[in-house]
Amino acid sequence: MIAVLLGKGDRNRSIEDLSREILRITRGLGGLLSIDIARNLRVQGLGSAKASVLMASVELARRLKYKSLQGAAFDATALARYMRTLFLPMRRECFVLATVSPAGNLLRVEIVSKGSLEEVGVHPRDLVRMVLNDEATEVIIAHNHPGMTSEPSPEDWEVYTRLGSILSELDVCLLDHWIFGIDGIFSCKHSTRLDED
Incomplete structure (x- = not known):
């Protein structure tokens, strides 16, 4: 080809x-x-x-x-593979939001913030606005650690905990916070690296 x-x-x-x-x-x-x-x-x-x-x-x-993912039944493995293709060429940290409909279909996968080589700022208010606009009931957030391991920083844990609490008050489930690094994908929900197969 x-x-x-x-x-x-x-x-x-x-x-x-x-x-x-x-x-x-x-x-x-x-x-x-x-x-x-x-x-x-x-x-x-x-x-x-x-x-x-x-x-x-x-x-x-x-x-x-x-396009093949959007509107289709939510599949975490397919989403992780797609996000990997988004993150790997990135030289700066980026923050991605994925929203899922009440029917279980993927609504959006969007880079919502780009940062520096070592950090990306994202405000929960902006994420909540997007989630509510999508009328989503489930959310996955993700960001990358370019050239570094996927080990979460204290700030990564804080974002996961804080956003999960805010979304819970709105009856929206934060499914996970994935961190993409050179050693794979870290799941904050499971406190471990995910198997990428």
């Missing part, structure tokens, strides 16, 4: 060899979805034009994946 998208190679390398090298570096199509192509994919024969085609294709795949 990559060979078809990129068209042709150059005088030093066939398009098939270039495609195989891209897949080797990214460890397959899944890895291609989670790499910042512009910054991290340096391959001889992959110039700016071909990199742009690849980036556009990856973004299209992400959007199609989101």
Whole structure:
């Protein structure tokens, strides 16, 4: 598929060899979805034009994946995989909100705040407003620790506890707070790392 998208190679390398090298570096199509192509994919024969085609294709795949999740029955495993593709290329901390309808369908997955390399600020009032606008009954919040472990900080626990308490008063269940790091996904609800299979 990559060979078809990129068209042709150059005088030093066939398009098939270039495609195989891209897949080797990214460890397959899944890895291609989670790499910042512009910054991290340096391959001889992959110039700016071909990199742009690849980036556009990856973004299209992400959007199609989101569309397949949105409105469908809530599936925590599929949501975690999708969020992984959102977070992996991020160099700064980002905070994501996922809302679930009373019927159990995923309503929204949205980056609601972007922060610095080591922290992201989010105000519970803003999250509550979005949850109420969606008429959601269940929520998952998530953020990333770029280049670090998924171990929660005291502030991460505070956000989880405080938001859970606020949402509970509104009859909304905070299902979990996931933290994505280089070592996997940490579940605040279960106080452990999640199995990503």
